[in-house]
Every structure is written in C-alpha cells, then in structure tokens.
Amino acid sequence: MSLRSQRRMASGILKVGANKVWIDPDEGEKVLSAITRNDVRKLIHEGVVKALPETGVSRGRARSRHLKKRAGRRSGPGSRSGSRKSISTWTPRIRAIRRRLRDLRDKRMIEPRAYRQLLLMAKGGTFRNSAHVGEYVEARRLLKRR
Numbered sequence: 001m002s003l004r005s006q007r008r009m010a011s012g013i014l015k016v017g018a019n020k021v022w023i024d025p026d027e028g029e030k031v032l033s034a035i036t037r038n039d040v041r042k043l044i045h046e047g048v049v050k051a052l053p054e055t056g057v058s059r060g061r062a063r064s065r066h067l068k069k070r071a072g073r074r075s076g077p078g079s080r081s082g083s084r085k086s087i088s089t090w091t092p093r094i095r096a097i098r099r100r101l102r103d104l105r106d107k108r109m110i111e112p113r114a115y116r117q118l119l120l121m122a123k124g125g126t127f128r129n130s131a132h133v134g135e136y137v138e139a140r141r142l143l144k145r146r
Helices: 004-014 025-032 037-046 060-070 084-106 112-123 130-139
Strands: 021-023 049-051
Touching (some): 004 021, 004 049, 021 025, 025 037, 037 049, 084 112
Antiparallel strands (some): 021 049
16 A cells, blocks of 8 residues: 555655654554545644654764873874974974963963963964064054053
C-alpha cells in the first residue's frame, strides 16, 4: 500500500520534509482511508502520524578533542598554519607587545578596559611591534591624563 499522498499532505501540515513524517505501521488501513487534509489533521491529532524529532550534530568528538588539546596533544606540525619562520618570529614579538601593554596598565597609563581591548587586538596581529603599540595608544588618546 502506498501512503505517498498522505505522507506529502502530513509533511505540509507539520512543516517538515516528507522523510521526517512517521506513520504508525499498525494503522496503515486507517491512514490509507484518509484522503483529505482534514483527515490527515485528525490522524496527527490522534498521534497516528507524527513528525520525527530533529537530529543535531553530536559534540562528543569536539569535547574529546578539546580535552586532548588541553593536555598538549594534537599540536604537531600538521596542525600548524604558517611556516616555521613565521611562528618563530611571532612568539618573541607577541611577548614584547604583551609586556609593553602590561607596563602601561601597571603604571596606570591606560585603563584596564583599554588594556583588555589592546590585548585582543595584539592577539589578532594588529601591531607590528611594541613601538607600534605606543603610536596607536597616542593616536587614539588612550593615555590617561595626569
């Protein structure tokens, strides 16, 4: 027995795809006799026809990967983007920039909120070097007034 038209009507009523419509296998004759949309609505109300629940993407693999990364795994050469030279030049540069920002904050020359903002900018690669940080701070008038 073909329930194609009933399935199509039910999918329109339930606002799901035709493959997401579940029809009770024991009530096949009852469903086959439903020829109007109102009949199908009654079957939906009775629970003979239902919409299958949405399936999502499992986060299980992502969680396990995150735990491994926290433990220092999965950081080999295949996981890195950028050449060896770009990585080796990045580390001392970002450390110098962060040191400069810490000094500015500890001497109360910039506010903590500005410090956080500049720290995120540094992480994004906005500044070429620590001198560039100074230029940026002066240009934006982020230095506190004495």
